[in-house]
Amino acid sequence: MIQLGIFISLLIVGFLFGRIAEKRHFKSIVARELASNSLVAVASRFPPENENYEQHLVVGNVVVASDYFKSAMASLINFFGGRVTPFESLLDRARREAILRMKHEASLLDAKFVFNVKLETSRIATGQVGAVEVVAYGTALTKPAMHVEAISS
Amino acid sequence: MEFENRQPQEGINTVRENPLLVFFKLLVGAIIIIVVLVIILQFSGSWIAKKVPFRYELALMEKVDMEFGTTDNSAELEAYLNELGVRVAQALSLPETMSVQVHYDSSEVFNAYATIGGNLLFYKGLLKKMPNENTLAMVMAHEIAHVMHRDPIAGLGGGVASMVALMVLTGQSGTGAAGNVLNQTGMLTSTQFTRKMEEAADKAALAAMVNLYGHTNGANTLFELMENVAGDSAVPNWLERFAATHPLSADRAESVVLQSIENNWPTDGVLTALPENYSLWLRGNL
Numbered sequence A: 001m002i003q004l005g006i007f008i009s010l011l012i013v014g015f016l017f018g019r020i021a022e023k024r025h026f027k028s029i030v031a032r033e034l035a036s037n038s039l040v041a042v043a044s045r046f047p048p049e050n051e052n053y054e055q056h057l058v059v060g061n062v063v064v065a066s067d068y069f070k071s072a073m074a075s076l077i078n079f080f081g082g083r084v085t086p087f088e089s090l091l092d093r094a095r096r097e098a099i100l101r102m103k104h105e106a107s108l109l110d111a112k113f114v115f116n117v118k119l120e121t122s123r124i125a126t127g128q129v130g131a132v133e134v135v136a137y138g139t140a141l142t143k144p145a146m147h148v149e150a151i152s153s
Numbered sequence B: 001m002e003f004e005n006r007q008p009q010e011g012i013n014t015v016r017e018n019p020l021l022v023f024f025k026l027l028v029g030a031i032i033i034i035v036v037l038v039i040i041l042q043f044s045g046s047w048i049a050k051k052v053p054f055r056y057e058l059a060l061m062e063k064v065d066m067e068f069g070t071t072d073n074s075a076e077l078e079a080y081l082n083e084l085g086v087r088v089a090q091a092l093s094l095p096e097t098m099s100v101q102v103h104y105d106s107s108e109v110f111n112a113y114a115t116i117g118g119n120l121l122f123y124k125g126l127l128k129k130m131p132n133e134n135t136l137a138m139v140m141a142h143e144i145a146h147v148m149h150r151d152p153i154a155g156l157g158g159g160v161a162s163m164v165a166l167m168v169l170t171g172q173s174g175t176g177a178a179g180n181v182l183n184q185t186g187m188l189t190s191t192q193f194t195r196k197m198e199e200a201a202d203k204a205a206l207a208a209m210v211n212l213y214g215h216t217n218g219a220n221t222l223f224e225l226m227e228n229v230a231g232d233s234a235v236p237n238w239l240e241r242f243a244a245t246h247p248l249s250a251d252r253a254e255s256v257v258l259q260s261i262e263n264n265w266p267t268d269g270v271l272t273a274l275p276e277n278y279s280l281w282l283r284g285n286l
Helices: A002-036 A068-080 A085-108 A144-152 B019-050 B054-064 B075-091 B133-148 B151-172 B177-213 B219-230 B237-243 B249-262 B278-283
Strands: A054-065 A113-123 A131-142 B101-105 B112-115 B119-123
Touching: A002 A068, A002 A085, A002 B019, A002 B177, A054 A085, A068 A085, A068 B019, A085 A113, A085 A131, A085 B019, B019 B151, B019 B177, B075 B101, B075 B133, B075 B177, B075 B278, B112 B133, B112 B151, B119 B133, B133 B151, B133 B177, B133 B219, B151 B177, B177 B219, B177 B249, B219 B249
Parallel strands: B101 B119
Antiparallel strands: A054 A131, A113 A131, B112 B119
């Protein structure tokens, strides 16, 4: 009985706090994406050839933890099979956040573009603690003169 | 070439659904599957196990060479318990192909149990609380009835089958919280079977008491003692009734009265005293 009580309490706490955190995060992600869409980050490996650019590696990295409710629901889905929807939103947040952080680094360099954007995912937690790391990296292209200005300022 | 970053459309990589509703559906579905599976496996496992001849149980226990209880200073007590066991077995009409062996353990545990091979183990904690032979005979008859009904091997067969299935299934859903809940569901379902066994053993034991002493006086004392030992529980009765491996002591006492009335068995009668040296035998094992 005590076990069941603890389980239900943790589920409620996990659900409430997890949902609040997720809603806030998505809201922040959308706002920052809208603000940073002007800095183009694409997967293409072929930048415009008509101008000279300096190249810089830019990296965005994020670790997002699953909450108790998501983990419990995922283990139940594992029982039946199918889309692990609680983790889909977790990964969507992580992916978008990593790209935003990468873009943030690129914007600090006053980059015009980020090319060859790649994403990598890895599970960094074991046992009952579920957390995922997403790394976004790419090549930021800056104009040589502007780059010098950016550093000197 | 022109490049642009458009705002991604929401709802492609994520699904808009009510997670609580989905969770509830999944949990109920999983619980139903576990309950049905455990019921099937308990039935089939115990049915197959009961087909194993009793002599195989004896042969298995011989091979395992398992020691029961404590043997120091308990020869007289064990002899008495075995002699009572023979009388109770006759009163129960235990088939000739079956036999019981009573062992004694000097631990202060209020318990007695029957296991495979017709082995019964009585703990000192229970024996020293016995006020008369009738009450002790009720315990003995209950345990021998388990042997007669092949409950130990049936419990082992059904239990092993459902445990393996639960381990495989809940292993699939990880060692996490949901896995634990499903495991508990399986265990709770199993307890429903053991309770049925306990009720059947109580019925047979009470009939044996009448055969042995001509009345059922003293049988209820056992359940009163059990209730005292268990003490008051904070858990409501209906829940305790559902979750316990044994029926509630109060329910068992009531069954004794009802069964006695149904069969016109006298509930009053002279109680048989325990042997004179009974308490000395127990003290000898302090």
